[in-house]
Amino acid sequence: MHVAENHILEKAILDMGIQTLIWQVTKKAFTGGIIGLTISDRFCSVVPVRGDSMSPTFNPQRDSYLDDYVLVDKFCLKDYKFARGDVVVFSSPSHYKERYIKRIVGIPGEWISSTEDVIRVPEGHCWVEGDNKASSLDSRTFGPIPLGLIQGRVTRVVWPPQRLRKLGG
Amino acid sequence: MRWLRYLNQWRGTAKEAFDQVSIVAKFLCLLHVTDRYIISSTHVQGPSMLPTLNLTGDVILAEHVSHRFGKIGLGDVVLVRSPTDPMKMVTKRVLGLEGHRLSFFADPLVGDDSVNVVGDNVHASTDSRNFGPVPYDLIEGKALLRVWPLRCFGSLR
Numbered sequence: 001m002h003v004a005e006n007h008i009l010e011k012a013i014l015d016m017g018i019q020t021l022i023w024q025v026t027k028k029a030f031t032g033g034i035i036g037l038t039i040s041d042r043f044c045s046v047v048p049v050r051g052d053s054m055s056p057t058f059n060p061q062r063d064s065y066l067d068d069y070v071l072v073d074k075f076c077l078k079d080y081k082f083a084r085g086d087v088v089v090f091s092s093p094s095h096y097k098e099r100y101i102k103r104i105v106g107i108p109g110e111w112i113s114s115t116e117d118v119i120r121v122p123e124g125h126c127w128v129e130g131d132n133k134a135s136s137l138d139s140r141t142f143g144p145i146p147l148g149l150i151q152g153r154v155t156r157v158v159w160p161p162q163r164l165r166k167l168g169g
Numbered sequence: 170m171r172w173l174r175y176l177n178q179w180r181g182t183a184k185e186a187f188d189q190v191s192i193v194a195k196f197l198c199l200l201h202v203t204d205r206y207i208i209s210s211t212h213v214q215g216p217s218m219l220p221t222l223n224l225t226g227d228v229i230l231a232e233h234v235s236h237r238f239g240k241i242g243l244g245d246v247v248l249v250r251s252p253t254d255p256m257k258m259v260t261k262r263v264l265g266l267e268g269h270r271l272s273f274f275a276d277p278l279v280g281d282d283s284v285n286v287v288g289d290n291v292h293a294s295t296d297s298r299n300f301g302p303v304p305y306d307l308i309e310g311k312a313l314l315r316v317w318p319l320r321c322f323g324s325l326r
Contacts, residue, residue: 031195038198041205080255091306096282124253148250148307 044073046158047089049101053130053137057087057167058101058157069159070101072152080147082107082126087154087167090128093142101154102128102138108147114140124148208232210316211248213260217288217295221246221325222260228317229260229325231310241284241305242266246312246325249286252300260312261286261296284308 039045049058049068058068072089082088082104092098106112106127112119121127125144130136139145156166203209214226222229231248235241243263251257265285283302288294297303314324 034198034202035195037206038201041201091304093283093304093306094281096305122253124251124255146250146252146304146307147255148252149304150255 040074042074044071044075044155045152046070047072047099047101051135053132053135054087054101054103055132055135057103057131066160068157068163070154071156071158073155074152076153077150080150082147082150082153084110088128089151089154090145090149091151093145093149099151100128100137102130102136105129106139106144112139112144119144126150206233206237208313209310211258211260211310216293217290218246218260218262219290219293221262221289222315223318223321227315227321229315230313232313233310235311236305236308241308241311247284247286247308248310248312249303250307250309252303252307253295258309259286259296261288261294265297265302267302282306 046069049070052059052062058070076082084104084107086104087101088104089099089101092100104126106121108121108123108125110121110127112121112127119127121144125146127139127144129138129140154167157163208230210228210230212226212228213222214224216224235245236247241247241263243266245263246260247263249259249261251259263284264287267281267283267285282305284305285297285302287296287298291298312325315321
């Protein structure tokens with residue numbers, strides 16, 4: 001009788017230990033997630049570059065298992081002050097779930113010469129183009145984009161290690 | 170041997186200070202996540218949404234969940250980042266939806282996630298009639314209810 005009771009008691013204590021363990025782990029994961037999300041929103045984040053529309057700046061070779069990973073700075077979103085030559089990450093104006101990485105080649109008030117005519121970049125917008133003009137879906141297709149769509153500015157390449165570098169300008 | 174005691178004391182204080190700072194930091198992060206992803210309060214003012222919103226300024230609660238799931242519909246009052254000035258947030262009503270969220274089989278190249286937003290006070294509002302349809306991703310929240318002034322507390326209609 002006493003042995004059976006002891007077993008039940010031990011099992012109860014063990015169960016409680018595992019429960020508190022799971023609770024502790026969940027709490028730590030939740031806190032870590034919230035801190036990570038805040039850092040990623042306000043400080044910087046690392047994103048992979050897909051495709052070759054920014055070749056040779058990113059992904060100079062076509063093999064996709066060596067995609068570049070870049071550091072995206074979020075401090076620039078405090079005042080949305082961008083300059084010509086900045087490489088930015090922005091949400092697509094036509095497919096809201098997709099993000100593109102392109103270079104700003106026109107700031108508000110400037111004139112951009114496209115295939116047939118000359119277009120003025122409106123206030124609050126910018127003209128973006130990929131470095132690899134032959135294979136890039138950019139402002140030449142969807143027009144100037146509102147600066148509000150920009151999610152961050154690319155400052156460095158952080159992976160693979162042999163391509164580590166700071167973007168100029 | 171006295172300096173060893175001071176070192177230990179300093180270490181204890183430093184650990185206490187670090188613990189307090191980390192509590193504050195975690196709280197600020199929670200505040201940021203709630204404000205950006207769940208619910209936030211905004212002070213809105215201006216004549217463009219009369220008579221729904223007052224001229225002298227209201228405080229409304231806006232939720233940031235619906236727009237991430239594409240659940241913004243016609244007639245919703247939304248917080249939009251202005252396409253003419255990215256530092257400004259404007260409050261307008263959705264009066265038109267374009268793009269592949271409406272039609273299930275749209276050609277992805279033709280897809281155009283744009284929204285027409287118009288202020289309720291059509292005589293004093295700069296909106297999609299001036300700057301055209303805005304890309305869906307400029308929508309940052311949907312108005313939930315008004316909390317100030319207290320006599321107008323409740324949903325916006």
